[in-house]
Amino acid sequence: MEPKQKNGKHEQIMSAAIRVFAEKGYFQSTIAQIARAAGVADGTIYLYFKNKEDIMAQFVNQQSKKFFDTFTSMFEGKQSAIERLKALIRLHFQVSQEDRYVALVYQVEMRRSDRLMKEDIKDALRMYHDLVGQIVEEGQQEGAIRHDVQIGLVKRMIFATVDEVITSWVMAGGKYDLEPLAEPLANLLLQGIQATPTA
Amino acid sequence: MEPKQKNGKHEQIMSAAIRVFAEKGYFQSTIAQIARAAGVADGTIYLYFKNKEDIMAQFVNQQSKKFFDTFTSMFEGKQSAIERLKALIRLHFQVSQEDRYVALVYQVEMRRSDRLMKEDIKDALRMYHDLVGQIVEEGQQEGAIRHDVQIGLVKRMIFATVDEVITSWVMAGGKYDLEPLAEPLANLLLQGIQATPTA
Amino acid sequence: MEPKQKNGKHEQIMSAAIRVFAEKGYFQSTIAQIARAAGVADGTIYLYFKNKEDIMAQFVNQQSKKFFDTFTSMFEGKQSAIERLKALIRLHFQVSQEDRYVALVYQVEMRRSDRLMKEDIKDALRMYHDLVGQIVEEGQQEGAIRHDVQIGLVKRMIFATVDEVITSWVMAGGKYDLEPLAEPLANLLLQGIQATPTA
Amino acid sequence: MEPKQKNGKHEQIMSAAIRVFAEKGYFQSTIAQIARAAGVADGTIYLYFKNKEDIMAQFVNQQSKKFFDTFTSMFEGKQSAIERLKALIRLHFQVSQEDRYVALVYQVEMRRSDRLMKEDIKDALRMYHDLVGQIVEEGQQEGAIRHDVQIGLVKRMIFATVDEVITSWVMAGGKYDLEPLAEPLANLLLQGIQATPTA
DNA sequence: CATGAATGAGTATTCATTCAT
DNA sequence: CATGAATGAATACTCATTCAT
Incomplete structure (x- = not known):
């Protein structure tokens, strides 16, 4: 029923990002850190978000x-x-x-x-x-x-x-x-x- | 007469930096931008400040x-x-x-x-x-x-x-x-x- | 089949580095020179080596x-x-x-x-x-x-x-x-x- | 009688330099370090030596x-x-x-x-x-x-x-x-x- | 969809050298 | 002669983004 994605990758990445942003600050956070926190590859983030x-x-x-x-x-x-x-x-x-x-x-x-x-x-x-x-x-x-x-x-x-x-x-x-x-x-x-x- | 600095380089740089920080945000500001805004060379900044x-x-x-x-x-x-x-x-x-x-x-x-x-x-x-x-x-x-x-x-x-x-x-x-x-x-x-x- | 690296980037970079070190001396060698000699981008070197x-x-x-x-x-x-x-x-x-x-x-x-x-x-x-x-x-x-x-x-x-x-x-x-x-x-x-x- | 210099600045700088080279290594030594060790200003070194x-x-x-x-x-x-x-x-x-x-x-x-x-x-x-x-x-x-x-x-x-x-x-x-x-x-x-x- | 290796532009910082005082 | 403030080229390293697999 979820029209967006099968598994919650989108949500998974976003909530990981928020955690990282919260800890390091937005500009200090890297895509790699977010990816690791989300348990996905760096590139995967760009399937769900245009950019940082x-x-x-x-x-x-x-x-x-x-x-x-x-x-x-x-x-x-x-x-x-x-x-x-x-x-x-x-x-x-x-x-x-x-x-x-x-x-x-x-x-x-x-x-x-x-x-x-x-x-x-x-x-x-x-x-x-x-x-x-x-x-x-x-x-x-x-x-x-x-x-x-x-x-x-x-x-x-x-x-x-x-x-x-x-x-x-x-x-x-x-x-x-x-x-x-x-x-x-x-x-x-x-x-x-x-x-x-x-x- | 000023015992601190001959000319106001310190002040000059700081106020330029504030202007740049104000415009771009701290993390988006570069030393080069600050130097240019202050009318000094990049290296000069490090004579007055330890780092950014x-x-x-x-x-x-x-x-x-x-x-x-x-x-x-x-x-x-x-x-x-x-x-x-x-x-x-x-x-x-x-x-x-x-x-x-x-x-x-x-x-x-x-x-x-x-x-x-x-x-x-x-x-x-x-x-x-x-x-x-x-x-x-x-x-x-x-x-x-x-x-x-x-x-x-x-x-x-x-x-x-x-x-x-x-x-x-x-x-x-x-x-x-x-x-x-x-x-x-x-x-x-x-x-x-x-x-x-x-x- | 090589479990370490797909292609021999690691070896490629190291042997290029040795060549450059040999020619210029360690301290005179730059990462950019090594990268060019190895035919990779500067950043690639840091995927295989912590630093110079x-x-x-x-x-x-x-x-x-x-x-x-x-x-x-x-x-x-x-x-x-x-x-x-x-x-x-x-x-x-x-x-x-x-x-x-x-x-x-x-x-x-x-x-x-x-x-x-x-x-x-x-x-x-x-x-x-x-x-x-x-x-x-x-x-x-x-x-x-x-x-x-x-x-x-x-x-x-x-x-x-x-x-x-x-x-x-x-x-x-x-x-x-x-x-x-x-x-x-x-x-x-x-x-x-x-x-x-x-x- | 010394045809070179009145005071031993030349000697003073050289021996300071040797001390610094010995401690840090030639490429790691800076002119500033040598000057400080010799008790002279950076610029003074260039009165006695063409360069490093x-x-x-x-x-x-x-x-x-x-x-x-x-x-x-x-x-x-x-x-x-x-x-x-x-x-x-x-x-x-x-x-x-x-x-x-x-x-x-x-x-x-x-x-x-x-x-x-x-x-x-x-x-x-x-x-x-x-x-x-x-x-x-x-x-x-x-x-x-x-x-x-x-x-x-x-x-x-x-x-x-x-x-x-x-x-x-x-x-x-x-x-x-x-x-x-x-x-x-x-x-x-x-x-x-x-x-x-x-x- | 997912990966992660590769890229290379971007940046803080250092330091030999110069030159006005 | 002596100074040291100023310079700016040089350089290691980072990281958002891409793309072949």
Whole structure:
């Protein structure tokens, strides 16, 4: 039924690549290392990927699609903006927790490639931003979010903070549990840190 | 009179390198490109830097020192924590605004090297984190910052958001003005985004 | 059928390298020259040798093994010490005569590397010395060799003289025949040059 | 009175060079290393030597001249051939013993340069050979040396053995005393090793 | 489909030599 | 004479990519 390949060579190579990228960094990784990690010959990689860059591109595409599909199917028009925001953060944490290699590449390696790689990669980040932006706007319409904040800054704050928390976790070796941080982080982002709620 | 170098070759090379790193990315930059950009011969670079990595390392060291010196001299024990936090953000914005190449390398290229480069680089980031952490703690003591927030998350939120705002600006080509964002960003971080100050 | 390499690339490269080493000297030889001489690409060399030094090391190992195997199989416990010594010299001459490049590298280039290269190379020379030493000792036991000579000096004299004769021949361009010198040389070494056998 | 230079810069550089050549090998030695060892600037070397190779060439010339002058002045037409041969060996040993660096370069480094360097160097070796040849011929005329030996082989045997003994000593670090070996070595070369003086 | 040997362009780094001071 | 900063040609080695088997 799989229209792509009989055996999971494609998946096999990609996941090996992600592991290698995670360990060495994208530019430091060699095709030979990926091939060995995947248990295939160097040349075989070129049967499934146009070139080294394409491995990263396909990974980002696939990963993004999966993420947004999950998110969409989970929350399509159901909850309040605040609830959806919390859910988004929680999903992001869950996904990262599930596969640290994926998270590492997604959080760290992918970033550096922004300006250097194809548009595909930028798109994934843009979609995330847009999603957050959408939620915030809806939140404002629902009256749950203040109107005197710059939406651009809010988007960035949320995106960056979630991102950073995951990256810290990834870089620390994934030693602690990520998901329990979702709730307090969401609250923090929403409520701010000041003692006296602005007059 | 300059006891270090007769002419500014060291500075000349470093700033050329930063420009090249900013444009191509660290790993994509070649010594030949840097040399050409600096108007010196390839070999000359090795009179001032141990190797390619050392260029980045020296840059980070110098930049960090400059940043922290400025910050320290500006605010030594003077203001409230909240004021100091705003000042830190403003300084960060100013510095970035002054030299987009520096900001680009500092924000983007340096990051990717975390796991790959010498400890020097990690140290700079750690110092920033610690500084933010310190300010937040003082803020709590001063009663200006709530006590029911996880200090680790707060640090990350502030660091990440400032970082992200600068990075966005850098990646966008530095087209708009950064400094005016300092005030609203500080407020946003402090006050949160929710309409109804937490019950 | 050859289990080692499909085609003789390994041999092809090594023998080209020896030719180049012989002509230019080890340190003056470049990988590019060797590659061209072998009719392969530069990179191909690194599929068969770890690095430039490894080419020399593998050559010395192979050559030594071949030499000692031949010697051992020829003379295992058969003849008198004097006969074995003559045979050793003759073999050394034969081998050199067969391939002047090999001899040149073995006699000249290898030497200079003594202090500079891996132990492998020293070992080969040591084995030769030991072999000569062994033969001389047996010769003394058999009563064919005087006991009032310092065995260390004898070893050195034999080794050095054979070596020098070959080296001269090599450096002269291999123009004359080496093997006919084996008999008179052996006699000379054994009998000395003085007219009146020491009183 | 010294027509060459006021201070001994020339000598200073040359002896530093020999030390460095002895330690690293000629091709592995750099001008910078020699300059540092001599306590002068890199450029200064080029005031006294045409280039790197010229340092070696001048060294060999000077050393050879010194050696032959000493030898000539010591033995001009005085002794028997046998005595002169012994004296030559003794002188060679003495000179080596006096300065191990000189010996090391002369014995080892110089050799490798044979085919690679200027004729000057070959000349020095040729002179030594000729000297030995001369002595042997005179010895034959005096009736002290057999006539049934090939003079070429005898020359080589003597040259090579003395050379080898010194080289061994040099490579061993000059730990033992060389001069006491002169007498037994001369005897060995002259008398051979066979127990029963060939019938 | 799969292989992995072969390729050769690409690159960091070294170092003999020059020359302005 | 002396310096040492500057040069840039030279070179070992790497690695993405191809293609004959």
